Amino acid sequence: MVNPSWRTLRYNDPFMSLVVVGSVAYDGIETPHGKEDRLLGGSATYISLAARFFGPAQIVAVVGEDFAAEDVQLLKDRGVDLEGLERAAGKTFYWSGVYSEDLNDRTTLRTDLNVFAEFSPKLPAAYRSESYLFLGNIQPTLQSQVREQMTGARLVGGDTMNLWIRENRQELAETLRRWDVLLVNDSEARMLSGENHLRRAAEKILAMGPRTLIIKRGEYGAVLFRRDGYFVTPGFLLESVFDPTGAGDSFAGGFMGYLAGCGADPDDHLVLRQAVIYGSVLGSFCCERFGVRRLLDLTRDEIDARYREFRAFTQF
Amino acid sequence: MVNPSWRTLRYNDPFMSLVVVGSVAYDGIETPHGKEDRLLGGSATYISLAARFFGPAQIVAVVGEDFAAEDVQLLKDRGVDLEGLERAAGKTFYWSGVYSEDLNDRTTLRTDLNVFAEFSPKLPAAYRSESYLFLGNIQPTLQSQVREQMTGARLVGGDTMNLWIRENRQELAETLRRWDVLLVNDSEARMLSGENHLRRAAEKILAMGPRTLIIKRGEYGAVLFRRDGYFVTPGFLLESVFDPTGAGDSFAGGFMGYLAGCGADPDDHLVLRQAVIYGSVLGSFCCERFGVRRLLDLTRDEIDARYREFRAFTQF
Secondary structure, eight states, X not given: XXXXXXXXXXXXXXXXXXXXXXXXXXXXXXXTTEEEEXXXXXXXXXXXXXXXXXXXXXXXXXEOTTOOHHHHHHHHHTTEEEEEEEEOSSOOEEEEEEEOTTSSOEEEEEEEOGGGGGXXXXXXXXXXXXXXXXXXXXXXXXXXXXXXXXTTOSEEEEEOOHHHHHHOHHHHHHHHTTOSXXXXXXXXXXXXXXXXXXXXXXXXXXXXXXXXXXXXXXGGOEEEEETTEEEEEOOOOOSOOSOOTTHHHHHHHHHHHHHHHTTOOTTOHHHHHHHHHHHHHHHHHHTTSSTTHHHHHOOHHHHHXXXXXXXXXXXX | OOOHHHHHHHSSSOSOOEEEEOOOEEEEEEETTEEEEEEEEOHHHHHHHHHTTTSOEEEEEEEOTTOOXXXXXXXXXXXXXXXXXXXXXXXXXXXXXXXXXXXXXXXXXXXXOGGGGGOOOOOOGGXXXXXXXXXXXXXXXXXXXXXXXXXXXXXXXXXXXXXXXXXXXXXXXXXXXXXXXXXXXXXXXXXXXXXXXXXXXHHHHHTTSOXXXXXXXXXXXXXXXXXXXXXXXXXXXXXXXXXXXXXXXXXXXHHHHHHHHTTOOTTOHHHHHHHHHHHHHHHHHHTTSSTTHHHHHOOHHHHHXXXXXXXXXXXX
């Protein structure tokens, strides 16, 4: 049995910062449990709010003139560094969607890219020497540009989506070559590899560059694939799911935040497994309330208790 | 870490026999990998062929005059006791179905109950003093009748299906009261409890009598619920799935066979967890070839190797 706090001590530089590139948005969300408009959202928001439990998080994103001062304050209060948050003329990215009765399907009602349409990530000078980078779901060429500016990065992870897999396959292949970790969901993995079967899909994707592939399976958990082995975790059985929005991004934040927080080596298979559990823990908490709300009142003690519960309910 | 072979030694009566009540049938199966007619099938067949790796299995079932001598021999050669296999005038139960391209859906083409329509399980005298009983998916009143004949049983497990939940709810509730373990899939658990949410469904079902509930989730694994805790295992990531027919019954056979094989106490939570893994192992092997074929050439060494692989890919 490995004690995660002991593992942390093995590394030289704990509590390293995680640079997160992605979107900051306002979301309109309707689930069987209620309806809310203009909730603070976006991938960079969820990722940084989940990652900050393990160490500092720094956002590279863009918002419009309508972005509320209290939302800036909310992120600052949680220790999220906003030097890389650009404010542009126009409105903040807005998305709205409605979930099915069982929360397994969601229909997008509106996507107004607004200032996000012209987003060109600008890394503040201070961020360029950081060691941990997560490239949220943006156009692959933009991901490459950020990656190239962080030449000394120790561990680079990233995300993508069906749109880029379909429309920008070549650019995506180029940026993937320089990532350590790719996080996708199962349908994206199938689309990217052209393989329906998860193990064969993983083999093809690992051949594209990333040495670690995480496939998220929603309520059914996640799988980690590497050439030196694989790891499967079931999902946490929540008492009730209020709103699954941002669960995948919270997973990414928990996963990458834990790795940065313990200064992990990108090929330490055991620490990567622990990071998958922390990702699952953060993703599960995210669903317990609307939008980012559960991430705001969450404590590190609650996170560690659920991590221990994962160990207890998977051991045999 | 617990060594399962060590656990076996803790009990007084290892290699106890498992009495299995269910169907013996011929199946016509079509999957994207091929089409076969009149394959040996039926719940009691899969369950006993999976259970016999851990100790003796005894079948209580009925076949027709067309049941082939070589199929009798096939079961005998694998150590399945057939004293309780009745031969009746008429034809053997026949079922045929076709699977979707991704193997996740199946359409029944034909169900000819034949001699199974009048099946009234008759327990040979020698079976009545056995300690482990699995009541396969038959009419709940018949399950009760068998249960009552085995007054000294140490551990009784059973299965049911949507038809009985809908049409014979009262009889089902009565028989469930005297079971230790209920094994169902997730849609049956939801239907039986009237609860969509897995944890709440489990709570309601545990209140109906069984002290252990196993919910099978197909490729996503299984969950064990008890009042003293729960256990979740992901499914095995198969290289390729040829034919999922009988996977659920093979799970039941591996699960119950392991418990009988180590003379387990019905409330030994740790051994129940190990049994869920053995169930998952047998269910996964079953999918690797058509019908029962993979269960025929399988070895105990292969089973134990996959059990160890489960431990390796779930540990963190």
